[in-house]
Amino acid sequence: MDHKEIAKLITLLENEPDRARDILKKLPKRICPVIGFTGSPGVGKSTLIDQVIARLRSAGKTVAVVAVDPSSPFSQGAFLGDRVRMKKHFLDEGVFIRSMASRGALGGLNESIYDVVELLEAVGFDYVLIETVGVGQAEVEVRYVADVVALVLSPGFGDEMQLLKAGVMEIADIYVVNKSDLEGNDSLYDQLIGFLTFAGRDALNVVKTSALNGSGIEELVDRIITLWKNFAETEKLKQLRKERLRHHTETLARRTLQKYLSAVDSEDPYEGVELALKFMCERLKYGQGGGT
Amino acid sequence: MKKYRILIAKPGLDGHDRGAKVVAHALRDAGFEVIYTGLRQTPEQIVKTAIQEDVDLIGLSILSGAHLQLSKKVIELMKKEGIANIPVFVGGIIPPDDVPRLLEIGVTRVFGPGTPLSKIVQEVREVLEGVTSTSGS
Amino acid sequence: MYDKEQVKKIAEAFEHWQQRTENDMKKFPERKQKFLSSSGYEFKRCYTPLDVAELDYLKDLGMPGEYPYTRGVQRTMYRGRFWTMRQYAGFGTAEETNKRFKYLLQQGQTGLSVAFDLPTQIGYDSDHPLAEGEVGRVGVAVDSLRDIEILFDGIPLKDVSTSMTINSTAVILLSMYAVTAQRQGAKIEELRGTIQNDILKEYIARGTYIFPPEPSMKIVTDIFEFCAEHMPKWNTISISGYHIREAGASAVQELAFTFGDAIAYVESAIKAGLDPNVFGRQLSFFFAAHNNFLEEIAKFRAARRIWAKIMKERFNVTNQDAMKLRFHTQTGGSTLTAQQPLNNIVRVAIQALAAVLGGTQSLHTNSFDEALGLPTEQSVQVALRTQQIIAYESGVADIVDPLAGSFAVEALTNEIEEKVWEYLEKIDSLGGMVRAIELGYVQKEIHKSAYEQQLAIEKGEQIVVGVNAFQTKEEKPVENILKVDPALEEKQKEALRQLREQRDNRAVAKALKELKQAAQEGKNIVPYVFEAVKCYATLGEISDVLREVYGEYTESTSI
Ligand code: B12
Ligand SMILES: Nc1nc2c(ncn2[C@@H]2O[C@H](COP(=O)(O)OP(=O)(O)OP(=O)(O)O)[C@@H](O)[C@H]2O)c(=O)[nH]1
Ligand SMILES: [Mg+2]
Numbered sequence: 001m002d003h004k005e006i007a008k009l010i011t012l013l014e015n016e017p018d019r020a021r022d023i024l025k026k027l028p029k030r031i032c033p034v035i036g037f038t039g040s041p042g043v044g045k046s047t048l049i050d051q052v053i054a055r056l057r058s059a060g061k062t063v064a065v066v067a068v069d070p071s072s073p074f075s076q077g078a079f080l081g082d083r084v085r086m087k088k089h090f091l092d093e094g095v096f097i098r099s100m101a102s103r104g105a106l107g108g109l110n111e112s113i114y115d116v117v118e119l120l121e122a123v124g125f126d127y128v129l130i131e132t133v134g135v136g137q138a139e140v141e142v143r144y145v146a147d148v149v150a151l152v153l154s155p156g157f158g159d160e161m162q163l164l165k166a167g168v169m170e171i172a173d174i175y176v177v178n179k180s181d182l183e184g185n186d187s188l189y190d191q192l193i194g195f196l197t198f199a200g201r202d203a204l205n206v207v208k209t210s211a212l213n214g215s216g217i218e219e220l221v222d223r224i225i226t227l228w229k230n231f232a233e234t235e236k237l238k239q240l241r242k243e244r245l246r247h248h249t250e251t252l253a254r255r256t257l258q259k260y261l262s263a264v265d266s267e268d269p270y271e272g273v274e275l276a277l278k279f280m281c282e283r284l285k286y287g288q289g290g291g292t
Numbered sequence: 293m294k295k296y297r298i299l300i301a302k303p304g305l306d307g308h309d310r311g312a313k314v315v316a317h318a319l320r321d322a323g324f325e326v327i328y329t330g331l332r333q334t335p336e337q338i339v340k341t342a343i344q345e346d347v348d349l350i351g352l353s354i355l356s357g358a359h360l361q362l363s364k365k366v367i368e369l370m371k372k373e374g375i376a377n378i379p380v381f382v383g384g385i386i387p388p389d390d391v392p393r394l395l396e397i398g399v400t401r402v403f404g405p406g407t408p409l410s411k412i413v414q415e416v417r418e419v420l421e422g423v424t425s426t427s428g429s
Numbered sequence: 430m431y432d433k434e435q436v437k438k439i440a441e442a443f444e445h446w447q448q449r450t451e452n453d454m455k456k457f458p459e460r461k462q463k464f465l466s467s468s469g470y471e472f473k474r475c476y477t478p479l480d481v482a483e484l485d486y487l488k489d490l491g492m493p494g495e496y497p498y499t500r501g502v503q504r505t506m507y508r509g510r511f512w513t514m515r516q517y518a519g520f521g522t523a524e525e526t527n528k529r530f531k532y533l534l535q536q537g538q539t540g541l542s543v544a545f546d547l548p549t550q551i552g553y554d555s556d557h558p559l560a561e562g563e564v565g566r567v568g569v570a571v572d573s574l575r576d577i578e579i580l581f582d583g584i585p586l587k588d589v590s591t592s593m594t595i596n597s598t599a600v601i602l603l604s605m606y607a608v609t610a611q612r613q614g615a616k617i618e619e620l621r622g623t624i625q626n627d628i629l630k631e632y633i634a635r636g637t638y639i640f641p642p643e644p645s646m647k648i649v650t651d652i653f654e655f656c657a658e659h660m661p662k663w664n665t666i667s668i669s670g671y672h673i674r675e676a677g678a679s680a681v682q683e684l685a686f687t688f689g690d691a692i693a694y695v696e697s698a699i700k701a702g703l704d705p706n707v708f709g710r711q712l713s714f715f716f717a718a719h720n721n722f723l724e725e726i727a728k729f730r731a732a733r734r735i736w737a738k739i740m741k742e743r744f745n746v747t748n749q750d751a752m753k754l755r756f757h758t759q760t761g762g763s764t765l766t767a768q769q770p771l772n773n774i775v776r777v778a779i780q781a782l783a784a785v786l787g788g789t790q791s792l793h794t795n796s797f798d799e800a801l802g803l804p805t806e807q808s809v810q811v812a813l814r815t816q817q818i819i820a821y822e823s824g825v826a827d828i829v830d831p832l833a834g835s836f837a838v839e840a841l842t843n844e845i846e847e848k849v850w851e852y853l854e855k856i857d858s859l860g861g862m863v864r865a866i867e868l869g870y871v872q873k874e875i876h877k878s879a880y881e882q883q884l885a886i887e888k889g890e891q892i893v894v895g896v897n898a899f900q901t902k903e904e905k906p907v908e909n910i911l912k913v914d915p916a917l918e919e920k921q922k923e924a925l926r927q928l929r930e931q932r933d934n935r936a937v938a939k940a941l942k943e944l945k946q947a948a949q950e951g952k953n954i955v956p957y958v959f960e961a962v963k964c965y966a967t968l969g970e971i972s973d974v975l976r977e978v979y980g981e982y983t984e985s986t987s988i
Binding site for chain 3: 084182212213
């Protein structure tokens, strides 16, 4: 499938989620490593992805990137600027980059992300990379979408306490201490190691990088690949994918229910739910996949 | 629900980005999803981005005097890639004589200095939605 | 400036006056609820001695030519010599621009100012694919020493002062200029002029960066070092608020970000072992003059005082000459409109007057066709005449700092200074200017201000005559817009092809190799660039070598 077709399908998945089933049904099931990058605004997620792409490309792998930025809560419009940092790869046929607005989704991604990732896996990319919004709050959705989650930190940046509180620290498989070319990096690194030790987590997966000069990138990519291979060889990947399926199903259920809820008009909340569920069951039975 | 996606691009070596950013900001505040790719984009990069991002409109901001060459190249490549149906807006320092030439090349609309942002938003809506009123949605 | 008793009496009188005024205003309200400056602080209804009661004349103002230089950097100011009238010019090939230079000198201009095309500023030769369509378009195209030789043909460089708006490739153009002067028989020690060489504001506002901040700062300091020794009369940098302002900043932001940059340069040079007492004398500045007349005058006066304090207090400089803020001014291009373009002549006159009352050392007045294209001979003549009228007819140049002591001007000067210090503190707290730029902080602040200004025009809160008020039904188009002949690009490329054939390519290869090595080893690269330039290595070739060693910068964009 060429980039144009893929791009059009993503638009469809985003705008008309009800048609996702029909679209994805026609494609072969296929999986590839899906890697998530999360962390506070400005820590260097996009720049890091740019470097990771370069590294994967030099190993001959094709890469798809989905970069999510927040939608304005007022206008629902969005300014999507992550792509700027990936300029080098614009003309590379082996790289596909798509910017996406969060469109009100809470977990730091966009509701269609499950469908979009499934599409990108199906059409044959070797790697799918995801960048989350980067507001530093409760961005845990990426945990369910990606197989390997990298949490990007950088010195004096973002509020580490905030991340701790929001539970983002817990969801990461790899901790990237970026901007290692700047001062203050060592202290952040030490604190992180300390934290992980007492949290009983694997302090091995801390990598220092500089997305600016490329140091540490090779190591980061190696770690990511090794982790994924480990997951694939053990039961872990199956488990992860099961989780993903469950969350995908949940998202779908929520969206579907919401749709029917908004169509019922009842004074009594209990009755409202009953009515909505009733409509839903009828429609789903006849409507094959709920397409409207 | 259809959300319109707009690419705002700065082709060539031109570094004037005040106007492009202000226009991008206004479009965001008018409810559009705006993809901004920064300075120094080649026509090839712009067209590839437009394809991957599946945009509904391309806006080129050019204040360096190279608007004829650059717009022509972008539109030629769009034809080659089969996306010539996407409307192209050009803004910046465009001498009056060059406006008809740009339109002839295939540019949809041209905007010069002093254009109110509300007019830009309105014309974007007009072209995308066929709406002619100024009221917001 | 007043004794306590007097201040008390004035305060009472003022209080009464306020009451009476507010009474009157019930019947005759003012035009607006609030009268705001460009920087967002409020103008008072009326300034009185109360607003300057704390002012200590000797400490805060001083005599002209004396610390803290609020009143000017020279004792006699324009009674001695007018400011340098310097129109920024350049387009097409070197031959074309050489003609324009001679025209300007013949019209009474007193210094030269070179505009280069974008490929030259970004380090590409005219035959580079990215240069297509841009050669000679918004400035003169320069590929090698040969073009500079032609550009200054018949202009004795030992007698003229030349300013070159060149940043990332400044080291190359400086070398070409110096070598050309030497070949004309001049000594480089006696050359007078300025290279812009202000890389930090390129990341913030102007966009002709090539390398990342760190190696860029290294080149800047290399130039400081080289010139301190070999070209003592040359201004090694023109630290520019102009572009920051034109990108959308307020007057306060213009000063704050410029001084943020300046502090970063001084720190970087000190770190490299240079003495601020020495290189400090070769720093110069560049500001914009916009429409808000009194605020702009106050801005220039505040700027001098702030810089003197920074050098003396922050960097412990003792040499008086290194505390003096000398600056070039350009009128505000972004205030000039495509609609009713002749109105721009009036705007430029007001702005130029503010620059002169603010004590500028040199001045560019924009042409009325600013928003249409590069200036024509006719429009640039009017612009230059505007300066000459201010100089010779208005009388304002005959008294040094004539607005000193104005309650309003002194109060605004203080207000601006205070707000600038606040910003500088903020920048320090972010870890300095380079960090603040990398974080995108400065860019965001400027964009925010630009967007607010645009919205104010949109809502009619800010009137722009001819644009959102007082429009004319039918605008007569300006007949004469300067167009650069696209055939010049081919001509330039052909000349470059010939040069590559004729020159000693072995010498070029050797010079480039030595340059590369010097850059890798962290040596001062200036002498190596001189050698490369001498054997006609091209600007693109030299830039490529440096790109290889230093890498390239990607901008930080957000809104
Ligand atoms: C501000 C400015 C600058 C700033 C730029 C700051 C920045 N970061 O943007 C600074 C001082 C850095 C600058 C530098 C230069 N400038 Co300048 N600059 C201007 C100026 C005065 C105003 C432009 C502006 O920002 N206006 C405000 C914004 C909001 O308006 P705008 O960009 O026109 O955008 C509006 C419309 O055009 C339209 N629009 C614009 N883009 C788009 C895109 C879309 C999709 C849509 C729908 C609409 C749209 O909508 C906007 C809202 O109304 C103009 C002259 C003028 N008055 O127009 C010269 C001008 C553009 N500059 C000029 C030149 C030559 C230069 C230099 C190349 C000079 C040199 N040789 O070094 C440099 C180099 C810059 C570079 N790297 O490319 C020339 C260009 C000549 C030409 N094209 O023939 C001009 C016309 C001045 C002149 N007469 O000489 N400049
Ligand atoms: N010094 C240094 N700067 C870096 C590094 N990585 C990124 N940056 C800079 O940090 C800034 C932000 O980088 P981005 O990649 O846009 O950060 P991000 O996390 O994607 O930001 P958002 O998408 O806005 O959340 C840019 O100016 C980068 O140049 C690094 O390793 N070292
Ligand atoms: Mg990002």
